[in-house]
Amino acid sequence: MTAYLARRVLGAIVVMFVVATLVFFMLRILPGDPIAAMLFDVEDPDAVEFLRTKYGLDQPIYVQYVKWFGHLLTGDLGQSIYGSRQDVTRTILEAFPRTMSLAGLSFLIAMIIAVPAGLISAVRKNSTLDHVVTVVAFLGLSMPDFWFAIILIIAFAANLQWLPAIGYVPIAEGLWPWFSHLILPSIAIGTPFAAIIARMIRSSMLEVLQMDYIRVARSKGLLNTRLILVHAFPNALIPVVTVMGIAIALLMAGTVIVENVFAIKGLGRVLIQGILNRDFPVVQGAILVVSAIFVFANLLVDVLYTVIDPRIRFD
Amino acid sequence: MKKKFEDLTDLERKTVKDDLEHAYDFDPRDPLFGLTRDKLSGPRISRRSVMRLMAASGVLTAWHVLPGTTSKALAQNRGGILEAGWAGVGEITTLDPAQINQVLQFQITSSVLSGLTHLNADLVAEADIAETWTVNDAGTEIIFKLREGVTFHNGDKFTADDVIFTFNRSKDPDQSINGGLLKNVASLEKLNDLEIKFTLSAPQASFFVKTTERASGRALTIVSRGGLEALGTQQYGLTPIGTGPFRVTEHTLGQRVKLRRFDDYYDPERPVLDGVNITPISEPEPLAAAMEAGDIQLIGGNPVAPELVDRFEANSDIVVDIIGGNGFQAVFLNPWRDPFKVPSFDKPLAELMKEKGFMVRLAIAKAIDRDRFIERAQFGRGVPAYGSINPAMGFYFDESLAETSNQRFDVTAARKLLADAGFPNGEGFPTLTLKGGPPVRRDMQIIADILKRNLNIEIKIEIKEFQILVPEFQKVDYDMLRIGSGGDFDPDDGIVDFLQTSSRLNGANRDKAKMPFGHFGEADVDRLGDEQSRTADLKKRRVLVQKVNKITSDKVAAAFIYHPVDVLVHRKEVDFPARSRVVGLVDLDRVSFV
Numbered sequence: 085m086t087a088y089l090a091r092r093v094l095g096a097i098v099v100m101f102v103v104a105t106l107v108f109f110m111l112r113i114l115p116g117d118p119i120a121a122m123l124f125d126v127e128d129p130d131a132v133e134f135l136r137t138k139y140g141l142d143q144p145i146y147v148q149y150v151k152w153f154g155h156l157l158t159g160d161l162g163q164s165i166y167g168s169r170q171d172v173t174r175t176i177l178e179a180f181p182r183t184m185s186l187a188g189l190s191f192l193i194a195m196i197i198a199v200p201a202g203l204i205s206a207v208r209k210n211s212t213l214d215h216v217v218t219v220v221a222f223l224g225l226s227m228p229d230f231w232f233a234i235i236l237i238i239a240f241a242a243n244l245q246w247l248p249a250i251g252y253v254p255i256a257e258g259l260w261p262w263f264s265h266l267i268l269p270s271i272a273i274g275t276p277f278a279a280i281i282a283r284m285i286r287s288s289m290l291e292v293l294q295m296d297y298i299r300v301a302r303s304k305g306l307l308n309t310r311l312i313l314v315h316a317f318p319n320a321l322i323p324v325v326t327v328m329g330i331a332i333a334l335l336m337a338g339t340v341i342v343e344n345v346f347a348i349k350g351l352g353r354v355l356i357q358g359i360l361n362r363d364f365p366v367v368q369g370a371i372l373v374v375s376a377i378f379v380f381a382n383l384l385v386d387v388l389y390t391v392i393d394p395r396i397r398f399d
Numbered sequence: 400m401k402k403k404f405e406d407l408t409d410l411e412r413k414t415v416k417d418d419l420e421h422a423y424d425f426d427p428r429d430p431l432f433g434l435t436r437d438k439l440s441g442p443r444i445s446r447r448s449v450m451r452l453m454a455a456s457g458v459l460t461a462w463h464v465l466p467g468t469t470s471k472a473l474a475q476n477r478g479g480i481l482e483a484g485w486a487g488v489g490e491i492t493t494l495d496p497a498q499i500n501q502v503l504q505f506q507i508t509s510s511v512l513s514g515l516t517h518l519n520a521d522l523v524a525e526a527d528i529a530e531t532w533t534v535n536d537a538g539t540e541i542i543f544k545l546r547e548g549v550t551f552h553n554g555d556k557f558t559a560d561d562v563i564f565t566f567n568r569s570k571d572p573d574q575s576i577n578g579g580l581l582k583n584v585a586s587l588e589k590l591n592d593l594e595i596k597f598t599l600s601a602p603q604a605s606f607f608v609k610t611t612e613r614a615s616g617r618a619l620t621i622v623s624r625g626g627l628e629a630l631g632t633q634q635y636g637l638t639p640i641g642t643g644p645f646r647v648t649e650h651t652l653g654q655r656v657k658l659r660r661f662d663d664y665y666d667p668e669r670p671v672l673d674g675v676n677i678t679p680i681s682e683p684e685p686l687a688a689a690m691e692a693g694d695i696q697l698i699g700g701n702p703v704a705p706e707l708v709d710r711f712e713a714n715s716d717i718v719v720d721i722i723g724g725n726g727f728q729a730v731f732l733n734p735w736r737d738p739f740k741v742p743s744f745d746k747p748l749a750e751l752m753k754e755k756g757f758m759v760r761l762a763i764a765k766a767i768d769r770d771r772f773i774e775r776a777q778f779g780r781g782v783p784a785y786g787s788i789n790p791a792m793g794f795y796f797d798e799s800l801a802e803t804s805n806q807r808f809d810v811t812a813a814r815k816l817l818a819d820a821g822f823p824n825g826e827g828f829p830t831l832t833l834k835g836g837p838p839v840r841r842d843m844q845i846i847a848d849i850l851k852r853n854l855n856i857e858i859k860i861e862i863k864e865f866q867i868l869v870p871e872f873q874k875v876d877y878d879m880l881r882i883g884s885g886g887d888f889d890p891d892d893g894i895v896d897f898l899q900t901s902s903r904l905n906g907a908n909r910d911k912a913k914m915p916f917g918h919f920g921e922a923d924v925d926r927l928g929d930e931q932s933r934t935a936d937l938k939k940r941r942v943l944v945q946k947v948n949k950i951t952s953d954k955v956a957a958a959f960i961y962h963p964v965d966v967l968v969h970r971k972e973v974d975f976p977a978r979s980r981v982v983g984l985v986d987l988d989r990v991s992f993v
Contacts (some may be wrong), residue, residue, distance in 0.1 A: 116866030120873065120908075122500055129907060131579060134572040167492025168636020170652065178652065234684045242688035249688040250680050252654055282599055347680045349490060349653025357489045362866045373433070376730075 085390070092386065096379040103375040104368065108152065111364050112145050117377025118165060118362035139165050152368070161372070162365035164358075172369035175354055180373070182252050183339050186273065189266050189315035190335060193274035194281060201278070207312060209290060217282065224279030229338050233272035233345040240268060250347040267275035269346045277331055286329045288320040295319075321392050329385035333378055479992045481675045481973065483985075487701030487838075489681045490653035495636040496620035497568060497575035502886045502983060503700040505614040505793045507677060510658060510670075510987045512620045512641030514613025515543050515562070520980050522725070522792060522888050524607035527640060528557065528621065528665070538602030538935050543611075545593045549665045551623045552646040559589040561621055569618040574632070579903070580610060582616040602933040604940055605889040613643075614984055615886055644670040644988040653679065658987070671991040683707055690717060690968065697969040699985035702885075705778040711968050720975065721781060723790035724965040725982045727893060728883030729957035730767075730833065730846060731918045732760050736878055738820070738829060739763070744921040744954050748805070751954065758820040764806040764881075764958035766813035766853040767846065773961050776845045780966070784959040786948035787884070787893025791965070791982040794937065795890050797945045805953035810853050817854055825855030834861045835881035836868050843881050846960070875906040875917050885963070886983050890944040891932055898951050919956035923947075925950055 119135045136142045138149060155162060161172035205217040241249035247268055253261040292298065293316055301311050340352030351370055358366035389396045465691040485491065493499060494508050509517075515529035520832055526532075529543040549557040566587045569575045583603050588596045599606065610620050626640030642665070645658035656677040660670050678695065681687040689695045691714060702724075705710075711717045723851020729904055734741040740756040748961040751757045769783030782790050785804035790796045801807065814824070822828040835843045840862055847858035860877070863871065871877055884904075897904045898919055924947055931943035952959065965982045969975055974993045979986040 116864060117870045120866075120870045131572050131576055135576070138573070163633075167490075167498055168495055168633055169498075170633055170636075175652065203916050234682075237685050237688045241674060241685075241694070242691045245692045247522070248693050249692055250685045251678055251694075345685055347489075347654075347678060347682075347685060349651070353489055353653060360864070360866075361492075362490075 092383050096383060099379050100372060100375050104372050105370045107368055108149055111367055116362050122166060155276065160310055161369035164363050164366050166361045166363045172365050175366060176369055176373055179349055179351045179354045182348055185266055186269055186350060187335050190268040190273035190277060193270050194278040197278035198281035199283060203280040203289060203312065206289035207288040220280040221282050224275045229272050229276060230341045230345055232275060233342050236268045236272055252348040269342045272342050273335060277335055280331055281324060284324045285320065288323045289316060292316045292320045318392060322389060324387055325388055325392060329382040332381045336374055476992045477671055478673045481672050481697060482695045483675055483677045483697045483699055484686055485677055485679045485700030486686050486698050486703055487681060488679045490679050491495050491656055493636040494639045496617045496622060497577060498636060499617050505617060505839050506699050506985045507656060508620060509984055510638060510645045511643040511647055512613060513643050514616050514620050515611040516607045517613045517668055518608065518888060520978060524612060527613050534968060539599045541597045543595050546665055547593060549642050550663050551642050552640045552661055553623060555623060555625045556593045557642050559595045562595050563587060563589055565619060565621050566626045577618040581953060602935065604932055604935050605891040608889040609891060614889055625972045631981050669988040671989060675987055696973050703966050703968055705780060708780065708966055709778060712749055712826055716971055718969050718971050720967040721964050724963040725789050725887045726883055726885035726963055727784050727787045727789055727793035727959055727965065728961050730960045731880045731882060731957045732763065733875055733877055734918065735875060735914050744919065748953055755820040758816045760955040761805060762813045762816035764851055764955050765809050766959055767960060768808050768849055769961060772845055772849060776842045779962045781961040784962045786952040786959055788890055788944060788948045789887055789962045795941050800952060806955060813854060813871035828856045830857040830859055831878040832859045832861050833879040833881060834863050834868060834877050837862055839881050873906060873908040874884035875909045875914060894928045894947050895932055898956050921950060921954060924950050
């Protein structure tokens with residue numbers, strides 16, 4: 085297992101390296117000049133040249149790459165080239181807890197919806213309840229998250245005035261202020277996620293419920309609740325967990341859009357702001373962190389297999 | 400406080416007229432006076448419904464429909480924390496004047512940092528931390544007497560050394576992007592702790608409005624040496640230390656800027672509030688929801704999306720204050736490309752009118768129905784533009800240009816010009832590309848629609864991000880380009896910055912061997928532009944400014960489309976006094992709760 089983990093971590097680092105390299109070159113191929121746009125209002129060719137030299141943007145791309153990579157190896161993600169030129173590491177460290185709070189709560193909400201919906205749908209296959217759950221799940225999948233986010237804002241913030249429309253409050257300022265600011269964005273992100281997981285649980289459960297050991301258990305008179313929750317559900321989880329690993333990408337993509345709508349400066353908003361400003365160091369740093377989250381979340385999923393099903397061994 | 404009718408802008412007069420017409424537009428036999436039960440149901444009744452009821456009962460007077468803030472009559476309370484949303488922006492990237500490149504940033508620093516001068520509501524420079532100043536006869540030497548007893552937020556005393564420090568910092572390209580704004584300052588000299596002398600290379604009429612001004616000035620917005628040394632430039636960019644009415648106590652990038660009252664501000668009456676929390680909100684719908692729910696009480700930052708203004712006006716808890724904006728929006732036509740190629744504008748107008756390229760330029764400018772455009776693209780808010788000088792500049796604005804400009808709307812004449820240029824009814828006219836940024840997508844579609852309708856020509860829309868659009872504008876790499884200027888407080892902002900051959904926004908990065916000028920170049924404009932810039936006598940300057948404006952309009956330096964309005968939105972519990980209503984800015988020092 086240790087050897088397996090070491091191999092996977094090494095593989096994850098290679099993936100991150102490839103992603104970071106691709107992003108580095110793609111950003112520089114994109115049209116648009118960050119310095120010229122920054123100095124639009126005070127257009128001064130000398131100042132443009134000065135800043136281009138200062139940030140090394142006048143050097144050949146491969147030189148820029150080698151320098152950037154050298155700094156990366158020492159853990160230095162560089163400085164933003166825009167505004168007050170914050171350290172990228174600081175920007176990401178500030179944004180990270182917000183995105184994690186949002187992603188964590190979205191995941192929780194998704195599970196609270198998906199598990200009962202998937203189980204009910206499987207156990208009551210082809211019933212009215214199953215059809216309702218299916219329709220709702222497809223609705224959840226079909227709604228664009230930014231649109232759903234705006235609908236939630238109009239309903240619960242503008243009209244009912246139950247929850248704040250925008251912003252983020254750190255948990256240090258109180259549990260309720262933190263939670264109340266995250267409910268609407270988490271529902272906006274969690275709903276499509278819940279729809280995918282609910283559909284996955286349903287199909288996986290239907291397969292497990294057909295198995296011999298379930299029929300034996302049922303013939304021995306085991307309570308239906310115990311049969312489903314203790315014997316069937318854990319075995320149905322393996323494909324669900326696999327899909328969850330992939331769906332984390334969906335969750336991260338959701339945060340990019342939803343953070344922007346709810347004015348939460350998480351990693352997604354850092355990325356969007358960085359791309360709009362052509363702020364190369366910020367985009368490179370943020371993509372690196374997002375890819376690390378994705379790669380290691382999938383590694384965690386693989387490890388979870390051994391917990392869910394002790395028969396699985398990676399050695 | 401109500402304005403007199405004769406003091407109203409065209410837009411305000413139109414609003415008054417519309418309000419009156421709407422108020423009396425009912426059948427007297429109708430028991431509901433043309434209103435539906437919904438409109439008469441609470442908890443809110445719209446302003447227009449109230450006026451209808453007043454008209455029906457015979458108590459509606461001119462006073463009721465005149466614009467102005469009734470909150471003046473209400474008691475002003477000291478203290479309280481104002482929640483503000485900054486529109487259309489994800490984060491306030493910097494508050495360091497040396498790095499500021501957006502209006503929405505200096506809207507905030509105007510409440511935190513000071514300048515030698517500051518604009519008042521009439522766009523006239525008043526003393527800020529300079530008490531008085533004198534100018535020599537040649538207009539090249541200006542001595543400022545500084546205010547005594549001014550301190551920075553960190554307790555440091557403000558002296559002439561701080562002005563010198565700020566000046567030197569701004570001139571250093573390693574520390575500031577705004578050094579170019581000081582090019583006309585030959586030297587700055589300390590006479591004593593409270594007196595400084597500027598020597599200018601040439602007289603500059605806009606010096607007090609553009610250079611020493613605390614908000615848009617930037618290059619001479621006073622920074623604290625002690626603050627910079629203690630905080631470092633990165634942190635100073637987030638929480639700058641100045642001598643302004645508020646100090647920044649917290650700035651979480653992309654989340655919130657907290658301003659709190661500076662107790663030692665030189666005017667003990669200001670600020671009135673205890674503090675202001677500013678949240679950047681990039682999307683219009685969450686901004687509207689936050690305003691309606693009361694999560695925010697005032698909107699600053701980028702202009703409020705036009706589609707939200709009606710919605711806010713219909714809400715009785717929200718005050719929408721509209722005044723003439725300080726900018727112009729235009730379509731630039733590349734004079735180096737067919738079909739509107741004009742290699743030289745240095746000819747009498749009558750001669751230019753015979754050139755095919757010029758005919759096409761003029762045909763396009765004349766075919767744009769500004770009123771229709773404003774109605775459809777700007778939801779009826781805006782003033783038709785025929786030049787770069789905007790109505791907020793009042794004194795310099797030439798209302799008669801709408802009647803006298805060569806660009807005035809005339810479809811028949813536009814079609815004839817196009818036909819004379821070889822494109823009768825648009826036949827054989829090439830498909831042109833109109834470039835612009837994402838926020839003006841709607842504008843461009845409507846311009847393309849108007850030109851199709853009036854000239855039968857096809858315009859292809861191309862949306863480009865600002866970072867791509869700006870370099871292309873500066874290389875003169877476009878057929879037609881939809882761009883404009885905001886935050887124009889002085890005629891120099893339009894004329895000197897955009898329309899002279901050497902203007903910094905006139906194709907600065909073009910191939911100068913092939914293109915002697917960018918989008919426009921004309922000897923009289925260069926000469927008169929320089930002259931107006933040096934003329935301190937306001938009346939003489941106005942004559943020069945209006946002459947330049949007329950030439951650039953007649954010779955189609957660009958197809959000028961409209962001057963935007965300046966919309967300030969706040970909740971009714973907020974008193975935003977008329978004295979603080981400086982177009983384009985959001986000065987918070989006199990704002991209070993009622």
